[in-house]
Amino acid sequence: MRRFLILTGREIRDHAGYFVAAVLVSALAIGLLTSLALEYSQKAMVQISVAGLIPETIMLGLGFYAFGTGQMYADRTRNLSAFLTALPVGRGQIFLARVFAGVLGLLLFLVPLTIAAAVLLELRVPPVPLYRGLLPDLFAGVFLTCLACYSIGLYAGWSSRAVLVTVGALLLVVLVPLLLVIKGFGAELVVILLLFVTASLTATWYRFSSSSL
Numbered sequence: 001m002r003r004f005l006i007l008t009g010r011e012i013r014d015h016a017g018y019f020v021a022a023v024l025v026s027a028l029a030i031g032l033l034t035s036l037a038l039e040y041s042q043k044a045m046v047q048i049s050v051a052g053l054i055p056e057t058i059m060l061g062l063g064f065y066a067f068g069t070g071q072m073y074a075d076r077t078r079n080l081s082a083f084l085t086a087l088p089v090g091r092g093q094i095f096l097a098r099v100f101a102g103v104l105g106l107l108l109f110l111v112p113l114t115i116a117a118a119v120l121l122e123l124r125v126p127p128v129p130l131y132r133g134l135l136p137d138l139f140a141g142v143f144l145t146c147l148a149c150y151s152i153g154l155y156a157g158w159s160s161r162a163v164l165v166t167v168g169a170l171l172l173v174v175l176v177p178l179l180l181v182i183k184g185f186g187a188e189l190v191v192i193l194l195l196f197v198t199a200s201l202t203a204t205w206y207r208f209s210s211s212s213l
Contacts, residue, residue, distance in 0.1 A: 007097035008104075014074065015101070018067045022109040025063075029056075030116040057142055057177040060109070061149035065173045067105060068153025071098050072204075076158060091209050099201065102150050106143060114139050137185035144193035149173045151200035158207050 012019060075098075118135055152173055176196070179189060 004093055004097055004100075007093060008101050011071065011098055011101035012104070015067065015071060015105075018063075018070070019105050019108060021063070022105050025060075026109045026112050029113050033113070033117060033120060053138070053142075054177055057145055058174060060142070060146050061173045061177055064102070064106060064146045064150040065153035065156075068102060068150040068155075069157035070153075071102070072154050072157025072208075095205055095208055099154070102154075103147070106146050106150065110139060110143055110146075134185070140190055141185045141193075144190060144197065145177050145179070148176050148193055148196050148200065151197050151204065152176075155200055155204040155207070158204060158211070 114135065117138075121135065176193075179192060
């Protein structure tokens with residue numbers, strides 16, 4: 001566990017800019033949401049927030065795709081894993097710490113925003129079951145969508161066929177958030193995204209574990 005935490009801390013330090021960006025964008029989104037709550041009616045606030053969800057999720061997906069790509073590309077070009085495996089650390093620990101750091105970055109963005117949204121809904125929207133039930137579904141949908149984009153980034157960042165894989169991966173990053181429109185929020189979307197994330201991480205792990213360092 002101690003080695004895992006050290007590896008995670010190293011990932012956070014090496015990619016601190018992404019974590020700072022996650023905090024800043026989250027604060028900006030909270031400010032925008034608060035402004036909407038103060039300036040618009042209850043119904044309009046929810047409608048505007050939902051309408052902006054898809055373009056915002058695509059932008060977030062691109063950001064976390066860049067994060068995953070940056071992690072793996074930095075490793076591949078600087079031979080970080082080759083250095084770390086010379087120490088008493090396995091590839092599995094390195095990969096898990098990398099993914100864990102990515103999940104932490106995603107939670108750093110989403111958790112404060114979700115808490116702020118819950119507070120604003122409590123203050124501004126009457127106790128309607130539709131709105132109360134929507135927030136957990138929104139959190140799960142956006143979280144898994146961004147995690148899927150992050151997983152695509154990990155795969156693309158470790159590939160040596162940079163241009164071809166990057167173009168294909170970027171198309172996926174733009175298309176994945178559209179599942180929110182096609183499937184809506186709920187259990188079916190969660191299952192699809194979980195399967196996609198599992199497949200992406202498995203493919204990345206296969207490449208990472210079998211390639212020479």
